[in-house]
Amino acid sequence: MQWMAWTWPTAAFFLVIALLLVVFSILAIKRPETPRVGVLGIETTRGDRLFITLLASAFINLAWLGFGIAPQAWALLVCLGVAAVIFRYV
Known part of the structure; x- marks a missing residue:
């Protein structure tokens, strides 16, 4: 490889x-799990929320790289926070 x-x-x-x-x-x-309706107004399962989290994390990391906000390791903390919010409220 x-x-x-x-x-x-x-x-x-x-x-x-x-x-x-x-x-x-x-x-x-x-x-x-039975699907639940969160703030998006659509039914989501754990897998749906994982997919949304992965997409959001990708966009956060791309923006972090593009704007050069801070060291990239800080983006991981932001992504973990976003993941917690998504799994709780979406």
Whole structure:
């Protein structure tokens, strides 16, 4: 896989997403969830909220890089806060 220029942060990123998918699959099997309606006014499940969180995190990180706000590690804290809000209220 040398043609992909894998680095540890890149591998960790994809590993975390893979682990999230496994955990959410196990949760769906062990504890099925009924969709709920949040502030968006649409029914969402855990998987929907995970998808929304991943999209929001991507946009936050892109904006963080584009505007050069602060060190990129701070974007992770913002993303974790956004994830908490999304899973609680969406």
